[in-house]
Amino acid sequence: MRSGIWRSCCLLLLVVLTGCGSLTIYDLTGNPANYNGQDVTVEGVYLWKPGNPGLSVLAKGVSTRNDGTDAQPVDTLVWLENFPAEASANLHRPIDSIYGAVRVKGKFETGSFGPDGSYTSRLVVQSAEAIEQVERVEYPAPSEAQPNQVSIYELEKNPAAYNGQTVTTRGMYYWTQASSGLLVTGVRTEKPLGADIASGVNPQPMGTPISMEGFPPDLSSQLNVGPGNGFVWGLVEVTGTFQTGGQFxxxxxxxxxxxxxxxSVKAIK
Structure with missing residues (x-):
């Protein structure tokens, strides 16, 4: 199931900002010939996704899964070239994309653009800025190990020293629809745009993730669970055989x- 919260908020934001002296993505895509060859300042939703080829476009909005991943652009798109990385620092950053409302200045052109020539317009970016600020909250795992346990920070720093050993540690469990269950040193979340969600949205792992096998699914209900079961995260204590130096x-x-x-797995409150 896809969430419509982000798309609704984004489209409302663009309508509100139409009186600020900038064009909107609707102006460019509605009458592209009127702006061909011109330097323009335009507001829209930036979406970047990795890949071969990758995706860098200006859209009217995006839709996502409940956990904020799998962002998909809405309607007609403008291909972007030279979008500055620093302008995306305060946008939404799930594990598989970057997206958010932006104001972009550049030269607008019509024709055939993008990796396969399927985009009928592009903007060669001269400058860009975010027009929303995403507030993030960090939840680090405890830095001190309990008696007879190994700190997760120690496992992260010196994994080879514990290879093949049975260890007990405390860390943040992290799961989304786009990842397997992981143990991490912390979780960073975004404060939600719409309704208050205590667990935040778009949770991201911090540090170097450790893959886990054998995590009991029933324990998830004792942790932070996102809308539509889109993500799960929270502090846990686990015991298991630690392995490193492979691809897991x-x-x-x-x-x-x-x-x-x-x-051995238990949620820590």
């Missing part, structure tokens, strides 16, 4: 893993 987890993305004793 979803698509082999992680260099270390814990094979858990499910009975």
């Amino acid at each position: 987890g979803l698509e082999g993305r992680h260099g270390s893993q814990l094979i858990l004793d499910p009975a």
Whole structure:
């Protein structure tokens, strides 16, 4: 299920800002010939996604999953070239994309653009700025280890020293629809745009994630669960065999893993 919260907020924002002296994405896509070859300042929703080829466009809005991932652009798009990375620092940054409302200045052109020539217009960016500020909150795992335990920060710093050993540690459990279950040193979330969600939105792992096998799904209900079960995160204590120096987890993305004793896992309040 996709959430309509972000798309509704974004379109409302663009309507409100039409009196600020800038064009909007609606102006450019509605009458592209009127602006061909001109330097323009335009407001819209920036969307960047990695890949080969990647995606860098200005859209009317985006829709996402409940966990903020899998952002998809809405309606007619303008291809962007030379969008400055620093302008995206305060936008929404789930693990698979960057998106948010921006004001962009550049030269607008019509024709065939993008990696496969499928975009009928582009903006060669001269400058850009965010017109929303995403507020983030960090939830780090405890820095001190409990008696007879290993700190997750120690596992992150010196993984080879614990390879093949059974360890008990406390860290932040992190799961989204786009990732496997991970143990991390902290979680960073965004304050929601709409209704108050205590667990925040677009949670992101901090530090170097450790993949986990054997995490009991029933324990998720004791942690922070996002709308539509889109994400789960929270402080847990786990015991398991630690392995490092390989390719573990979803698509082999992680260099270390814990094979858990499910009975040992508990939520820490």
